[in-house]
Amino acid sequence: MSSTTVGDLTELEQARLDFQQQLLAAGLLIETAVPGLYGRSGEFEDIVDGIDRVVVAAGPGAAATRLRFPPVFPRTSFERTDYIASFPHLTGAVTTFAGTNAEHAELLAARARGEAWDSWLEPADTVLVSAACHPAYARYTGTLRDGGELLDVYGYCFRHEPAVDPARMQAFRMHEFVCLGTADAAEQHRDSWIGRGLDVLDSLGLDATAVPANDPFFGRAGRMLAANQRHENLKTELTVRLYGDLDEGTAVVSCNCHRDHFGDTFGITTADGEVAHSACVGFGMERIALAMLRTHGTAVDTWPTSVRNRMFP
Template structure:
């Protein structure tokens, strides 16, 4: 179905206002950047524990990274070639007192002070698994591969009135590094398990073949290629709109893209393949609030029980 932007924007604004009025989202003045209430955060925490329980049988390695990535590592991910418009680069002031004075004068005059800043050694993390690969560079995987449990705030520069399209949000992931057979098997397993997990919470999810929002016209070739190869699936559900569904999780194969770049090898010396399931924690919470209402005490008993609320 083709919806006009106006109709969709209205649906987004309306649902965002409901969330703000209920105190669940605290607006920051910037589209897509919110504070979250204790109730909202409590649902995220409960869902995370659910993910932990559902992945425990894989005995994943647990690693947590800050939402920053070294600039050098960032450049090795091809993100700048594929998603330049989404990146977040951290800049700071590097200068002497005179430069500082000029900076403050510019600020007070309402001029472009940010142009005087200098890029630091770090970038904002665009996907939860990006900081992992550099730490595994030049390594050889065990026969069974490695499964890693990750969670991080990730940044994407895409301001939007859609409360589900946040500029900074959390991804919880199970990443698999293994052979050309192990990685897609992980993806397929988690696509099904993820669908079952979310369906059990009462969400109307369905898997769809998807593509990443690659930049520009060249990006259309990449998107078409990604779809033709069915590398990315999203689990979509209604949030602000029942017609335009929102991806709340995705399960993807990266082929040997990261294995080659970071020289991660399988036990038999081939470039490692990687794959992941990513749960969008804020979006899943929004989908639950939309489906079951703003009061978790009134949610269906089986959903409360699964989330141990």
């Protein structure tokens, strides 16, 4: 189906473009000069906040430590995630100007000539956050308390992937519940959140499916990593069909076993002295909002009463 073309676009591309244009026309998203980067209207934010109330109500509540991080985090922590090895193409590193008056004058002269001025910048000590949980691990370097840690993390993430599909944004929010502890505890956390995540989506009136998945690892070596991740059943995505049968559906929630990856690279051990395992469930807030707009329509006041009552009690 998806190879059928309408003009120069496939049906799928046309469906994505139509949805994007519909959201812009409704004023829910605000176009910018960069593909995949949008402003949000107050109404769109209300939808996201309403979804978050439902997510939080299904979450661990006071059993979890709430942590919030800015959209940038230390380069030293970014290094430990190994993200630059697996997803260099999605990375956003930060540069700044740290030169002299004379060098600034050179920068401005180049800019006045219409030339690029980035060569006068140098790496800053921060990188954009790619997954909401990444800035959290550095805090737990050392030995975990008995029973491990349960974290509630919510924040903006950046991934450099320009796209027309409004469900593929360069900047979006992810609400995560993260388990740090034994291998068993981490695996159980991931497994339990497949069902709990489906319940959350069902209560929002979304028809979601749990499917085995893999991350978009970069390049040739990445294809093997992706195959392994699938083979070892480390990632389950909860998908909703935004574009009918034109594609396999859009992942709106992701349930992940990290095994001992972060425990190892951040030097985190359990109370028993083992390298800590971790797992997380991540709710893609913009994607859930888009799935709801696609499912229930762009007029929120016509959404099912039961759904609105949960979101806006």
